Amino acid sequence: MEENIKMKEKKVVVAVDESEESMYALSWCLSDLFAQNSNPNSTLILLYIKPPVPVYSSLDVTGYLFAGDVIQTIEKYSRDLANSVMRRADAVCRNFNSAVKVEKKVGSGDAKDVICAAVDKLEADILVMGSHDYGFFKRAFLGSVSDYCAKHVKCPLVVVKRPKTA
Amino acid sequence: MEENIKMKEKKVVVAVDESEESMYALSWCLSDLFAQNSNPNSTLILLYIKPPVPVYSSLDVTGYLFAGDVIQTIEKYSRDLANSVMRRADAVCRNFNSAVKVEKKVGSGDAKDVICAAVDKLEADILVMGSHDYGFFKRAFLGSVSDYCAKHVKCPLVVVKRPKTA
Numbered sequence: 001m002e003e004n005i006k007m008k009e010k011k012v013v014v015a016v017d018e019s020e021e022s023m024y025a026l027s028w029c030l031s032d033l034f035a036q037n038s039n040p041n042s043t044l045i046l047l048y049i050k051p052p053v054p055v056y057s058s059l060d061v062t063g064y065l066f067a068g069d070v071i072q073t074i075e076k077y078s079r080d081l082a083n084s085v086m087r088r089a090d091a092v093c094r095n096f097n098s099a100v101k102v103e104k105k106v107g108s109g110d111a112k113d114v115i116c117a118a119v120d121k122l123e124a125d126i127l128v129m130g131s132h133d134y135g136f137f138k139r140a141f142l143g144s145v146s147d148y149c150a151k152h153v154k155c156p157l158v159v160v161k162r163p164k165t166a
Numbered sequence: 167m168e169e170n171i172k173m174k175e176k177k178v179v180v181a182v183d184e185s186e187e188s189m190y191a192l193s194w195c196l197s198d199l200f201a202q203n204s205n206p207n208s209t210l211i212l213l214y215i216k217p218p219v220p221v222y223s224s225l226d227v228t229g230y231l232f233a234g235d236v237i238q239t240i241e242k243y244s245r246d247l248a249n250s251v252m253r254r255a256d257a258v259c260r261n262f263n264s265a266v267k268v269e270k271k272v273g274s275g276d277a278k279d280v281i282c283a284a285v286d287k288l289e290a291d292i293l294v295m296g297s298h299d300y301g302f303f304k305r306a307f308l309g310s311v312s313d314y315c316a317k318h319v320k321c322p323l324v325v326v327k328r329p330k331t332a
Contacts, residue, residue: 010198025322028322032176032291032292032322125198126198126324131316131317146316147313147316150297150312150313150316151297153327154327154329155327156191156194156198156324156325156326156327157324157325157327158292158322158323158324159316159322159324159325160322161319161320161321161322161323163320
């Protein structure tokens with residue numbers, strides 16, 4: 001049984017976003033989870049979820065139609081952010097000089113739902129996330145993505161907290 | 167930097183209790199976290215927290231003094247449970263035939279507080295827990311130990327969910 005587990009392809013999904021916490025989680029993954037990993041079949045999947053495009057009424061408060069270029073600007077910003085996050089994640093991976101195979105996936109929608117759905121669809125062996133140390137109010141109103149994922153993903157979830165001294 | 171991390175002693179704490187979920191988390195730890203682990207300095211620490219001994223009034227409802235043997239019985243039950251959990255955990259470790267060094271620690275008190283304090287004191291590199299899939303009410307009233315630990319421990323936390331088909 002152990003032998004099968006050792007040889008089986010391992011899929012590690014790291015949920016990345018524009019936060020320092022998620023980049024720290026990615027570093028931890030490469031330094032601690034993969035550094036000692038002798039399994040040549042491991043794949044690191046960087047997963048970024050674009051926020052949902054807001055559904056505007058076609059009339060703004062002044063009664064004018066929303067110009068198409070406003071929507072295009074929002075979409076461009078969203079794409080730019082995704083590219084920027086993936087470039088940072090790439091830089092972190094290069095920094096560790098790891099031989100691990102890296103794949104990238106970009107989804108869009110409510111992060112917690114899309115992450116859980118993607119992890120199940122990818123049949124990931126483990127999901128790694130940074131812990132956002134929001135204050136009481138933000139947590140109480142927005143809820144925590146990692147709390148939600150801990151309850152809803154089927155695979156083990158690693159919540160990585162960024163040390164305050166770092 | 168990577169080299170230092172590779173050579174450094176790794177302390178993995180697994181919080182065990184009488185649940186199937188915690189034994190599954192321990193198995194996952196041995197099969198997935200340690201199977202590919204070539205670090206000879208890794209230590210697996212089995213951490214069991216005995217529930218706090220209830221503080222009774224020395225007079226029970228009938229006005230009689232609590233007999234010493236009642237308290238002794240409660241304490242004996244608590245010790246027996248701790249021993250039984252550790253024996254099961256031992257059996258799981260033997261089953262994996264892992265060369266990893268295993269230590270045992272038993273604490274007592276409110277599990278979530280004692281786990282967080284122990285993990286910090288031991289300077290653990292990672293904490294592994296089973297996910298108890300309590301229903302909405304139990305979770306709402308009792309809260310979740312893993313939610314609490316995710317917010318309060320300094321090291322990365324792995325929450326391992328037992329597959330429903332297992």
